[in-house]
Amino acid sequence: MATYDPFRDLDRLAAGFFDTRRGPRRMPMDLYRDGDHYVLSADLPGIDPGSVDIDVDGQLLTIRAERTLSDREGVKWITRERETTSFLRQLNLGQGIDTDGIAATYSNGVLTVTIPVSEKAKPRKIQVVADGSAGTIRAHESSQEPQPVEQ
Template sequence: MFGMIPFGREENSLWNYLDNMERSLFTGFGDMSQFRCDIQDKGDHYLLEAELPGFQKEDISLDLAGDSLVITARHSSETEDKQKDYVRRERKFGSFSRSFDISGIDAGAIRAAYNNGILEVTLPKRAETAPAARSIAIE
């Protein structure tokens, strides 16, 4: 009685268990068109770290559009890969992109480095400008 699960499948074999584990691993990440990022406040700047494993530096672009920073990474499949006889192919090819609001950032001083699959973008904070002190004449 306890083994009866409505609309479920019995896990009687190791192969069923492994198939379900594999399915949950590859479908449990949600939207794969985006990549994971961490943003840290370092006082005078923010540090954005984006996970982009498997990309070459040339495959990644950072573009400024107004108050937005757009990070795009592109995988392309070579023509020789299309001629191989795959039994199963899980590696994705295509474009991955994210946009970030950079209002309050000194856009001219943004720096980026890519090492070991991690893109590090340094986003210096714009210096706060205090209103200039002045005297007001009374009429």
Template sequence: MLRFDPFGDLDLLTRGLLNGQSGSNRSPRFMPMDLCKVDDHYLLTADLPGVDPGSVDIDVDAGTLTISAHRTARSEDSVQWLTNERFFGTYRRQLSLGEGVDASAISATYENGVLNVTIPIAERAKPRKVQIAHGGKQTSIETNTVDAG
């Protein structure tokens, strides 16, 4: 699995530095995430504290996994802020899925501010045994296919 936009975080940071002012509306800088391979699937874990579970959206289109979520700003006009550091707005991450994943079987859970996305490896990409005919008898040789992620 590869990141879809390697310059996205840098672009977001640059826009934030150019547009961000103390006490102004600020949008999230990034969605921290981990991605690892566990047995026959990939596990993506993203931190989304304070995000309404109903705002979390995961789409798969043309080999791209898109995760978006929204944290609503406090709308109290009568509040005098002493410090206002928490980001609000829309979080978004995109990843390019390799051909070796089963996009139709992707599943996700969201609990305690953590999103877990399970991305299964496709059957065709898993290691398998290939039968080889040799001098009238067959033997079995284990092969490992190339991991597309």
């Protein structure tokens, strides 16, 4: 049997009055680049995957999620510290992102968003071609490694 702690109720009451984080909470996240894509991992514990909403408007990526708790009728709560809350995070993607290829998964309380780099933004080699008649050099893009030019 749990012992009654009057200070716990006082702490919870004070947190309710003085909590300045009204509205959506920020979700902690990590972001890194792995080859030709960025990977965003965000902690969303206790979230129903169906409540996660990810959208892209231009270059703005918005992630929203909501944690809801079931209300059980006929039960006597001993303590209830988990809150119903919403989460929000917005990121400016900048240029060079393939917004059509963004994908997301949710596993073990972690949302993972994969953001591919667009083909235009990927590093590429420029092949130099020598014009034999006037010694003029022309450059054009190539998806292959440049070949040596023999004179």
